[in-house]
Amino acid sequence: MTPDCSSLAQALYGAAIATVIPVSSPRVAEMVKLLENTFRCVNIGLVNEIALMCEKLDIDVWEVVDAAKTKPFGFMPFYPGPGLGGHCIPIDPFYLSWKAKQTGFEPRLIELAGQINADMPHAVVEKISVALNCDKLAVNGAKVLIAGVTYKRDIDDIRESPALDIMGLLHRRGAIVSYVDPFVPTLKARHWGGDHDLVSEPVDAATFRKADCVAILTDHSGFDNQLLVHSASLIVDTRNAIKGLHPHVHRLGAPQPMASDRWLTAV
Numbered sequence: 001m002t003p004d005c006s007s008l009a010q011a012l013y014g015a016a017i018a019t020v021i022p023v024s025s026p027r028v029a030e031m032v033k034l035l036e037n038t039f040r041c042v043n044i045g046l047v048n049e050i051a052l053m054c055e056k057l058d059i060d061v062w063e064v065v066d067a068a069k070t071k072p073f074g075f076m077p078f079y080p081g082p083g084l085g086g087h088c089i090p091i092d093p094f095y096l097s098w099k100a101k102q103t104g105f106e107p108r109l110i111e112l113a114g115q116i117n118a119d120m121p122h123a124v125v126e127k128i129s130v131a132l133n134c135d136k137l138a139v140n141g142a143k144v145l146i147a148g149v150t151y152k153r154d155i156d157d158i159r160e161s162p163a164l165d166i167m168g169l170l171h172r173r174g175a176i177v178s179y180v181d182p183f184v185p186t187l188k189a190r191h192w193g194g195d196h197d198l199v200s201e202p203v204d205a206a207t208f209r210k211a212d213c214v215a216i217l218t219d220h221s222g223f224d225n226q227l228l229v230h231s232a233s234l235i236v237d238t239r240n241a242i243k244g245l246h247p248h249v250h251r252l253g254a255p256q257p258m259a260s261d262r263w264l265t266a267v
Contacts (some may be wrong), residue, residue: 003025033065037092038110043078045113048120051080052254061253062240079255082217082238083120083162085151090160090195121165128236131250132213135234141173145201145211149181155182158191159262163217182222205231216241
């Protein structure tokens with residue numbers, strides 16, 4: 001709270017961090033962190049809405065973002081996904097919104113972005129349902145394998161992971177839910193909203209083959225996507241992990257595979 005405290009804090013953090021940026025008060029420092037996380041929340045909300053829009057327009061959102069990011073200024077790429085996770089981005093914007101409302105300010109953009117992101121697990125479950133329907137299967141009774149349950153790739157953190165919400169929603173619709181994640185060997189029932197604990201399945205062709213649908217929710221670098229493409233009968237890819245067009249792969253934010261292509265492949 002004083003200049004001396006600020007100098008001591010800079011000396012402490014400077015021992016481990018190359019560049020320390022002093023600001024005028026702890027309130028400003030806290031707002032900096034909230035702005036940074038809210039910036040990401042809002043932009044992820046925007047690209048998630050664009051992804052759902054692109055599905056309706058038969059446009060590939062991943063191609064759109066890749067082309068847009070070639071602009072050398074004024075654009076920063078964000079990518080759609082199954083929802084927000086972690087201990088910062090899903091939470092900090094709502095804390096900021098709550099604090100703003102105490103002053104009588106209505107943060108409409110933050111609230112709307114949060115709503116869009118919170119709805120993404122429901123959109124993914126609907127996409128899984130549509131994909132199963134294309135195979136003449138119902139969600140109720142279908143074996144759905146979740147590939148990746150952490151909130152981002154190559155970590156073991158499941159805090160606020162949208163995969164857990166998706167698993168719970170599928171379970172409530174009657175799906176037989178299992179998962180594979182090398183970073184999370186076991187998953188308690190309370191974490192995913194089920195009625196029993198789960199153990200990660202082996203990452204092999206047999207695991208993929210026995211599922212009615214494999215949903216890629218976290219794109220761990222250790223996943224063999226080529227093995228997955230050749231082993232699974234149906235895939236819903238929310239991370240653009242599988243490149244190219246495949247008649248049995250339904251990608252978030254992309255046109256639905258043509259039923260005729262699937263039939264020709266099967267023949």
